[in-house]
Amino acid sequence: MFLYNIGIKLYYFIVWLASFFDTKAGLWINGRRQQKLAHFDSSIWFHFASLGEFEQGRPILEAMRGQYPGKSIVVTFFSPSGYEIRKNTPLADAVYYLPLDTKNNARDFIDTIKPDMAIFTKYEYWYHYFNELHKQSVPLYIVSGIFRPGQVFFKWYGGLHRKMLSFVMHFFLQDESSKQLLNNLGITNVTVSGDTRFDRVWANAQNPKEIAGISEFKNGQKLFIAGSTWPEDEKLLATLPALYPDWKFIFAPHEIEEDRVNHLINLLPKGSAVKYSEWVENSKFKIQNSKDGSNLISHISHLTSLVIDNIGMLSSLYAYGDIAYIGGGFGAGIHNTLEAAAFGLPVIFGPKYLKFNEARELIALKAGFSISDETQLKGIVDTLITDEAFYSTTSKKIYNYVQEHTGATKMIMSHIDMQMCRL
Incomplete structure (x- = not known):
């Protein structure tokens, strides 16, 4: 008990010291x-x-x-x-x-x-x-x-x-x-x-919230969503937009401090990415309608990536997606794969997933995919994008998996x- 009490006080002291230069502390x-x-x-x-x-x-x-x-x-x-x-x-x-x-x-x-x-x-x-x-x-x-x-x-x-x-x-x-x-x-x-998370994500998927500006950004194209990413994830993911120009990409970093968001934008092809806050607030990014009802996107045709700079919308973002990457797998461990899985999105994540039951089970079902480097990432993304039968089977597996565990x-x-x- 003595050591436990000392440990609690020591923890407080360390956080107190960190509080002078760390916002969270x-x-x-x-x-x-x-x-x-x-x-x-x-x-x-x-x-x-x-x-x-x-x-x-x-x-x-x-x-x-x-x-x-x-x-x-x-x-x-x-x-x-x-x-x-x-x-x-x-x-x-x-x-x-x-x-x-x-x-x-x-x-x-x-x-x-x-x-x-x-x-x-x-x-x-x-x-x-x-x-x-x-x-x-x-x-x-x-x-x-x-x-x-x-x-x-x-x-x-x-x-x-x-x-x-x-x-x-x-x-x-x-x-x-x-x-x-x-x-x-x-x-x-x-x-x-x-796990009550299955109930939570299933309920969310049955009644997803509409998010301003996302349908306009997607504009009928396929969408890759990278959720809760860290710098180690983003180094690999930043190569994908140039490889798949017919797809749109949304990045939702785990930390949204301005320097982190700007760093991620700078990793992506120059001029191809915009912050979500700028997208919804700036009129030059709005899609205009022509007389015949078609979309005019002359102002935004160069934009392929959207970087989310707020907290709280990721679980609903997945409703718009087709493939998901879940961050954290190159650090302490992956974040929530089930939020994306509930919408039937195949999920990709880094190598540190063994502590998470659902990740191991999704891999066993071949509905989730762990990657360790850029080559493996490109390989599975390419398969999911080009092999329609494989994608469809994977999507059904992962959707059913969540439903069966509620x-x-x-x-x-x-x-x-x-x-x-x-x-």
């Missing part, structure tokens, strides 16, 4: 310092690490809001990327940064929001919060949980983390291997419900509903 520190907590007589507490986990747990959050409209819902985030984008979500009565995991903070926070239950998505295991929930007999659920043998829970020195697991009332897991790992520790309060939300809610009846 500054938001992390100042957001916690400045927030004022409202008192609740009772609430349902949802915690998410970041934006991705929010979208993953969103089907449960929406179901709770719909089925129990009189219940107050409190949402917390660990990271600024989740809080800053979803701090005004109508799905919650209050949205906060999770205070640092200390004994006093955990007690004060839980006493303030008075949760009837707590729901954590995928991961985020904080000892003092879990312990305080346990001491106050507040049911704690992990949804879309996933475990791997290399995690600290399964190491000889992971006693404290194993104790955290004992504070959880029920685990809703993504796969059987996670269940087996917990069973090996003597933990049997588990259900393999699947249903986790219903299973989880049936259990939670029984708990709500006891409250």
Whole structure:
């Protein structure tokens, strides 16, 4: 426990130092310092690490809001990327940064929001919060949980983390291997419900949002969408527009600071790319209609690439696409492949995908493709573009894969509903 507490304080100190020159670190520190907590007589507490986990747990959050409209819902985030984008979500009565995991903070926070239950998505295991929930007999659920043998829970020195697991009332897991790992520790309060992300992306694909200017940019052509990209991805992807001039390309970088966006534009053929904000705001990019109804694109015929310079539209962008590349596979790991898969888009990604069940399963189905270099990227893109039968089969496989894996939300809610009846 001593080392855990020291580690928490050391982490805070490191982020504090970084906050003097890093925007995200500054938001992390100042957001916690400045927030004022409202008192609740009772609430349902949802915690998410970041934006991705929010979208993953969103089907449960929406179901709770719909089925129990009189219940107050409190949402917390660990990271600024989740809080800053979803701090005004109508799905919650209050949205906060999770205070640092200390004994006093955990007690004060839980006493303030008075949760009837707590729901954590995928991961985020904080000892003092879990312990305080346990001491106050507040049911704690992990949804879309996933475990791997290399995690600290399964190491000889992971006693404290194993104790955290004992504070959880029920685990809703993504796969059987996670269940087996917990069973090996003597933990049997588990259900393999699947991943709620499938429910989220499926619902999104059935009712996609229209995005201003995208249909005009596409203009009836085929569209390649590169989502959540990093510089290592973009070095390879930047070669594609020149190779496939009949296609349009949309790049949605993971980070949208001005210098990052400008760097990406400079990688692309000169004069061929424009920022999304400029595209929708500047009249010179608007498509004009001739007397016979045909499109006049004399002002924009040279534009083949659009670079998204905002956050929040990627999941709906895929509705316009034909092929998707998912970034992150040359770094810590790939981002969300399922958002594109739900629209039937074949997905391509880098080599670091092994931690992600859906990526491994898509490769096994030959509906997802991992590449390690420019040659492999060009090879699979060329096959998807030129072989119509292969493309059609791949698209059907990936669409069906997502549909067949929906249903986790219903299973989880049936259990939670029984708990709500006891409250």
